[in-house]
Amino acid sequence: MVKAAVMGADQNLDWHGLAASALEWWRDAGVDTIVEDEAFPWLDAPAPVAPVVASAPVPATAAMPDTLPAFLTWRAGAAAPEADWGGTAIAGSGPADATLMIIVDCPERGDRTQLMEGPTGALFDRMLAAIGQSRDTVALAAVCSRRPPTGRVPRDTEARLGEIARHHAGLAAPKRLLAMGDAATRALLTMNATEARGRLHTLQHKSGSMTQVVATHHPRVLIERPAMKMEAWRDLLLLTGETDT
Numbered sequence: 001m002v003k004a005a006v007m008g009a010d011q012n013l014d015w016h017g018l019a020a021s022a023l024e025w026w027r028d029a030g031v032d033t034i035v036e037d038e039a040f041p042w043l044d045a046p047a048p049v050a051p052v053v054a055s056a057p058v059p060a061t062a063a064m065p066d067t068l069p070a071f072l073t074w075r076a077g078a079a080a081p082e083a084d085w086g087g088t089a090i091a092g093s094g095p096a097d098a099t100l101m102i103i104v105d106c107p108e109r110g111d112r113t114q115l116m117e118g119p120t121g122a123l124f125d126r127m128l129a130a131i132g133q134s135r136d137t138v139a140l141a142a143v144c145s146r147r148p149p150t151g152r153v154p155r156d157t158e159a160r161l162g163e164i165a166r167h168h169a170g171l172a173a174p175k176r177l178l179a180m181g182d183a184a185t186r187a188l189l190t191m192n193a194t195e196a197r198g199r200l201h202t203l204q205h206k207s208g209s210m211t212q213v214v215a216t217h218h219p220r221v222l223i224e225r226p227a228m229k230m231e232a233w234r235d236l237l238l239l240t241g242e243t244d245t
Helices: 015-029 068-075 119-130 155-172 182-189 219-224 226-241
Strands: 100-104 139-142 176-180 201-204 210-216
Touching: 015 119, 068 155, 100 155, 100 182, 119 219, 119 226, 139 155, 155 182, 176 182, 176 226, 182 201, 182 210, 210 226, 219 226
Parallel strands: 100 139, 100 176, 176 210
Antiparallel strands: 201 210
16 A cells, blocks of 8 residues: 655644544545556656746735734735625634645635535545644645635636735745645646646745645545546645655
8 A cells, every 4th residue: 555654743643543534535546456557657756847936926905914923814804805705714724834735725615614614624634634634734725715706716816816825825834735726726836737736846935935836636526526536646645755855
């Protein structure tokens, strides 16, 4: 069975529970044998990708705070682009010093106090457990702090929201970042998840630090299309299987 690397996991976690959850996720992802019918170049170095600079100039309507606590307060306040959308604002969660950050598109329809609370969240939790992580060890945020009226990131504010997401990533400065779904991938890497999957991308922050980014499918897509779980599993292996730079 493939062994996943553990990044920054809390040694006091319930490892028996995590192992059971990981095995369940692996079974759902189709991992039932140590080899596949076709060879896969697991050890090949990823193709070099030009770094994405987080400071791309985008006209701003308000300056963003330059500390993480102040930013999170600003993110849920009246100055945020989506402040007039209604609903609950969820700026993010997780420890400030998390080495792994995950960004999704927006809150789910039923989210009230945290991102991904329903069935989507249950699958998300199993994905985290499969790589030795939990909501207590990762930073979790969304491109939109509130759910858009249409359920999709509006095109007219996409550039501004992308700038905000990159600024958030720069303040958090994780070693690795997982972008879940097209909207999150476009916000961070200016390309769709289909284009971005399968290789590491470098997000260069204004501070000079860098974050390695992996794109994958959103859990809600995996619920709709279970056959894609194997692709998501490979993305998780890419996320955890590389040496830190």
